[in-house]
Amino acid sequence: MQNSRTAHERIFVALDTLDFGRAEELARALGDSVGGVKLGKEFFTAHGPEGVRGVAGGKPLFLDLKFHDIPNTVAGAVRAAMHMRPVMLNVHASGGRAMMEAAALAAREGAEDAGIERPWLLAVTVLxxxxxxxxxxxxxxxxxxxxxxxxxxxxxxxxxDGVVCSPREIAALRRDLGPDFKLVVPGIRPAWAAGGDQKRAATPRDALEAGADVLVIGRPITAADDPAAAARRIAHEMSAAA
Incomplete structure (x- = not known):
């Protein structure tokens, strides 16, 4: 996945639902107003790989399954995930070095076998x-x-390639690990949106200015009366920060 993207391409919308029809409806309604979709454990458990492919369609996919197990098991899961053609995929950093190294190798080999560009392999740090x-x-x-x-x-x-982190750690991680380390950031709440259950949140503009690469945004978009309009409003706020 390329790192030079417009504001709207840096938004991945979190379709955190187990309702296939609702997820499909949202993905279709959002169109090209976002850069991609994130599908996670709820949806995957309910609908499996076929459901993921059905909702993502041709949109870039962040497959948010947070693999965390012994190295061989995680490597196998990463290889299997390549058939869903993700552009981003994640594991838990707390699984340790051996697990992450096995996952990185599996992502390279699995992407080659599937004939796709290797996805960004990310680690979840602290939820x-x-x-x-x-x-x-x-x-x-x-x-x-x-x-x-x-x-x-x-x-x-x-x-x-990088980590999933809260907005509060973006600046420190950018200093620690340099400009090429990818920072994918959930916990994004526009000033006009409710805070929800994210305890370490920030506005899209603040996250972008701190050095985030991709913003993962859920309810401020998906719960809006017009999700595409909400996404465009957020992208406009992000463009003002650039």
Whole structure:
């Protein structure tokens, strides 16, 4: 996937639903007002690869399945995912170096076997629904920002393209890992949209100015009366930041 894109091409809309008809309707309504669609565990579990291909159609696909298992299992899953033709695919950085290295190799080999361009392979660092108190409750006694930086550095060392991170860590990761490391950022909320369950959110303009490559946006677009108009409004705000 190329990294020089217009504002609307940098928006991937999160179709976080298990309703095939609703996802298909949204994808069709959005047309070319966004750069692609994100389909995740809810939808994949309900409809499988055929459902993913049916909704994505010819649109760029971020396959958000967050693989996390032993290296051989994750490698196999990554290879299998290539038949859905994703442009982005992710694993959990907390799976460790060996798992991520196996996933990176599988992405290269699997893309070649499937006859597609190798997707960006990303690692999830700390979920945007978690804050410092949540991390401490599971035994990680460190600020979320430190944990993200630690896992992102491991991701880069393991040969992956970038990470999925919260808006609050964009600037630090850009400083740490340079301009070519990909930063794909959920937790995006325009000033006019409700905050929802994202505890570490930012506006599209702020995220772009901090150095994000791709913004993943869900409910501010999908819950709007006119999703395409909402996407265009966000892209306009992003263009003003460029």
């Amino acid at each position: 945007t629904s978690l804050d410092d108190a949540d991390l401490e409750s599971v035994g990680q006694r460190t600020p979320a920002s430190d944990q993200v930086r630690r896992l992102a550095a491991l991701t880069a060392d393991s040969g992956l």
